[in-house]
Amino acid sequence: MNERIQEKLSILADAAKYDVSCSSSGGKRKNENKGLGNAEGMGICHSYTEDGRCVSLLKILLTNYCIFDCAYCVSRRSNDVKRAAFTVDEVVDLTMNFYRRNYIEGLFLSSGIFKDSDYTMERLVRIVKKLRTEHKFNGYIHVKTIPGASPELIAEAGLYADRLSVNIELPSELSLQNLAPEKNYKEILTPMKQIHQGIVQNKEEKALFKKVPAFAAAGQSTQLIVGASDENDHQILQLSDSLYKGYGLKRVYYSGYVPVTDDARLPQLTRPPVIREHRLYQSDWLIRFYGFQADEILDPQHPHLDLEIDPKLAWALRNRHVFPVDVQTADYEMILRVPGVGARSAKRIVAARRFAPLTLDHLHKFGVVLKRAKFFLTCRGQALDSREYDEQSLRRQILFGSGAVRSALVTQQLDLFAQAS
Amino acid sequence: MHDYTYDGSFDGLLTVLLEMYERKTPPNSIQPADAAQGGLFTATVPIATSEEKAARVWQGLLKYMDKEARTRLYHVFLSERADREIIICRYVQLAVEAKGRVDISENYTNDSVRLVADIDKQMFREKHRMEAFVRFEKTQDELFHATIEPDFDVLPLIAPHFTKRYADQRWLIFDRRRGYGLYYDLHRTDIVQFEEKAPQRSTDMSATVLDEREPLFRLLWQTYFDHANIPERRNMKLHRRHIPLRYWRYLSEKQPRETRFQPIKNKTLTKDSSQLQ
Known part of the structure; x- marks a missing residue:
């Protein structure tokens, strides 16, 4: 029994x-x-x-x-x-x-x-x-x-x-x-x-x-399965957005397709698309907690999420004209949009700046990830990294520059790609 | 400047705070009497704990801070950090200086405030982990007991959670490191001290005192744990970040299996997926 x-x-x-x-x-x-x-x-x-x-x-x-x-x-x-x-x-x-x-x-x-x-x-x-x-x-x-x-x-x-x-x-x-x-x-x-x-x-x-x-x-x-059919990320996010708005859903879950059966209608994968799934969740969070609209993250011209960088950074790189923002004066909503600043550090910034002008050191201690944030912030009008970068070199700087730590997930999956080819 | 010593209780520390203001002498250090090391040029002042004074201070703190901030100070105390007394003292001094006109609890530019917030966060995490990682075993006399070794003294913080949740069973949670436990007798939860040394680990409770179905549920739980895993997505780094190794000792799903894990063969292996095995 x-x-x-x-x-x-x-x-x-x-x-x-x-x-x-x-x-x-x-x-x-x-x-x-x-x-x-x-x-x-x-x-x-x-x-x-x-x-x-x-x-x-x-x-x-x-x-x-x-x-x-x-x-x-x-x-x-x-x-x-x-x-x-x-x-x-x-x-x-x-x-x-x-x-x-x-x-x-x-x-x-x-x-x-x-x-x-x-x-x-x-x-x-x-x-x-x-x-x-x-x-x-x-x-x-x-x-x-x-x-x-x-x-x-x-x-x-x-x-x-x-x-x-x-x-x-x-x-x-x-x-x-x-x-x-x-x-x-x-x-x-x-x-x-x-x-x-x-x-x-x-x-x-x-x-x-x-x-x-x-x-x-x-x-x-x-929940929806990602990678078993050929919809792009833009279509997926539009669908989630309409489900959140139209049906008041608490969560949409994304399940990276794990090959479980043999079927000619399904793609042959060596590994479930875990990074893509992760980027979709990040985008989902941006929509639900960071005040982003679905079409700010992806649009028909940019239908795929960038696997190498997170969607918030990708958005910031496409929208350099709204940066830098000043930690002393910017709205909470705008500070929340800065790459490397999460909800906790954004709250700390707006609370603490009432007491004293914030410095780089403060931001670091609040938990801001400076290797990303420093390109998009100023402290009392002072840029934290005053050099001018274009989008591509900024991207390289963040991905491979000093202090860059690549997510194990990304490295692991890119390695697999390398082996496969 | 004085080196204050006290009996190591929270009431004792609150008494020190009152005495410090009455004597108008700020502390060089505040330490439990048994661990105190006197300074070279400072006087050591032992303070006798007074429940009445402690209660006055506890109430009085609300003139300078809200209840949440006051609770955070208690959490700092439970963190057992060696410098907990002085952290609490500095925070109180800061709040008193602000005279309650400014709410300092959000002044994260101040090191003391940030430290209190960070310790509070750590405590919350440990409390939350213990609410998750307690594993009860049922004995023949219908007691559900568990052993834990939390990083901080969180038993007082998890008591309400378990009391509300397991209202219809007797349970005991024993903190082995600190040698005391929580016991719920179907009516109320009390702190219980143990004279004799408790069993080395939860698995040492000899099988005779366990309920006859206990091994079955342990086995079923291990089975469930193994089969809920998706091997194609294996990610041990993430796994260990969520359950650090130090907690494994008391988790039944992390104990050795009696029989080897048998995966369900539910797909014909294709050429591609067989490479992953």
Whole structure:
């Protein structure tokens, strides 16, 4: 029995690991019933796998039997893999016992589609309902909604889950048709819209009435695969931007394509596109936290993210006319746009300059990365590096000049390129 | 200038601060009595801890700073830095000089202010890590216990988190380095001291006292940990940055496996991907 459960867990964790979402933050579920768990406030990463990704939730599929045949998916119908399925009680028992030992923040539950969408979704709902009602479990729960599941089941899932998500899978409808013929954007966007409306409506009701059951309080997210189809970064960022704006998503996750099946429709890669994925996340952060518009980062003339330098530096190099900015007088928003200045150092700059004129030494101690920032800042009108550089030599100076440290990720991947050629 | 000594408690340090202002004599140093080294030209002044005076100072600090800044000073104390007393003292002096008219807590050009902010940040990180890295083991009498060795004295800071979270199970978190622990008995959480030496490491708790299903869940957790990894994306540098080696000792997923990891064979290897193996 124990060996069987171990085997099931290895199969169903292995099949779920390509779903990258592992956030456990933003929940508002308090432990008010002397039950188990608490999901208010910030998320916690309890461990990290050897690929450097956070382990926050018990991320599993209920089953990897699937009637669909999506080319990029390990669990596709035509793939010859071991199949398994958990029972409702097995998932509940694992979640409770992992949580009690402080292994996890909660459960991330997804599933292959067996029989039909509603049949599968109904079982997911049964599990989360049981955890919440019978076991007084207040930990975090993220449920992946099954494409094509009925609105009633999605609504019910939202009552018990902290986060719901529907994967958009690929950056364009055309690619989706090509690689996942049983899926379409309409079946993905309809539940996404339903969840969005549910969350908005829930917030409005909360403002009016005291006791309203929460609906997916930690919001919804989605994920798309990067590098399995040939959309460029500009198209991807435009899509993310429209999802953030149109559907109020908390997160769009980018999953660098890992070759898991042989299929003529898919590119042959020697390594997942990890740098590109990283640059996309950086751009995503610029949009969500740094006040950038998507079309400032990339436009049809510049459709690809620069793999060698981060998107903020790339933007600054294209927009030399707005620099340098003076640390003593510039707005917070502008200081935040300076390469090498993060949110923490920008806040420190605007707070501290009320007390004294800031010097280079101050900036260094605040955590500003001077090897990038010095070309874009002045202190009391004084340039920190007074030489004139054109865009290319500035780029070289930052990449290879004194104090330049190349990200291990970049070096590693460029090495691989070199070996391949 | 005096060399003040005190009993090493936070109340003791607060008492020193009061005495220092009453005597109008700034410190050359403030040190716990057992670790004190007297100066050559300064008088050593031992200060007796007074709870009443400490309470007055704790309350009085709010005239010069907000609650968040005051909490940061407590965190500096828990950091156990050798110079923690003088850092706290300098910050208080700075705040008192500003007479509460200016909020100095954001004057990052000042070394003391920045130092307090940075230590606070370190403390927060360590507290957050302990909230993540505690691994409970269940015993036969239904106690969930864990051993940790944090860099700083964070048990007081993590107590509310665990009390709220594990309200329906008895648990014990033992700080081996500092020889004390937190114990929750289903009603309240208390600090407990240990007379005898605690087990060397969590794995030494002999198997007989553990709950019969404990080895199973440990095995399942290790299985889960191994299978959540994507070998094609292996990045040990990043891995170790997130979980520095010094924490591995008490993490069950970092203990040796009983059986070797068996990857799930779920794809036919192509020529390209076989090169990666």
